[in-house]
Amino acid sequence: MVLPLIEAKNMSRDYLLGDTTVHALREVDLDIYEGEFVAIMGPSGSGKSTAMNLIGCLDTLTSGQFLFEGSDISNLTPDELATIRNGKIGFVFQSFNLLARTTASDNVQLPLLYSGMPRVDRVRVAENVLNEVGLGDRVDHHPSQLSGGQQQRVAIARALVNGPALILADEPTGALDTRTGIEIMSLFQKLNATGITIIIVTHEADVAQFANRIIRFQDGRIISEENNKESVNAEELLQNFKPVDRAG
DSSP, rough: OOOOOOEEEEEEEEEEEEEEEEEEEEEEEEOOTTTEEEEEEOOTTTSHHHHHHTTSSSOOOOOEEEEEEEEEETOHHHOOOOHHHHHHHEEEEETTOOOOOOOOHHHHHHHHTTTTTTTTEEEEEEEHHHTTTOOOOOOOOOOGOOHHHHHHHHHHHHTTTTTSSEEESSSSSTOOOOHHHHHHHHHHHHHHTTTTTEEEEEEEHHHTTSEEEEEETTEEEEEEEETTTTTHHHHHHTTTOOOOOOOO
């Protein structure tokens, strides 16, 4: 039997705001298998970002159980969760979260620095990953010298550098124009084709259509799941892409 990469049972998360308890997630059951490309959708306040934080080991459950690669991590310490994050999960955010005064290479090296890898090896690995995402000629550029799409590619390279089992992307195209956003989704599809599990969190239906499964949240619960049998091929879309003419 194939075990899920992510397995949540009765996953709940509550927050106290003054005297009020906010039920951000309510007894959610969720399985995500190795090699899936999943989109998590929902409006603001639906629970999708809370779910992402729990899946990414950035937060802990109020109640329920959470398994990662078959191991129960519901009650791990913050340091133990940090070890899983650094070794098993890569993060990509809408705002890129790059260090402005460091080069693309140095930004990508950060997770390796935390793992104690010698600098000469960090440089080699970072440059190899930057080459994989199409930025082999930009390793010494600072974020201010890169376009938005290039900055997001640096962020993706940083997410990849430790060979993660899972990439979590929060609104990864939100700060990009349409064509550049499709290019980023094409890169995610290519990475997924190599076996990397990818979860994107988005409120945009057009972005979710690149995934193979779509999970919708509302009021802290999953309200629907569907296998997206007609997922959009981003590379084919790029070949036929025509920008909208806004003149006049």
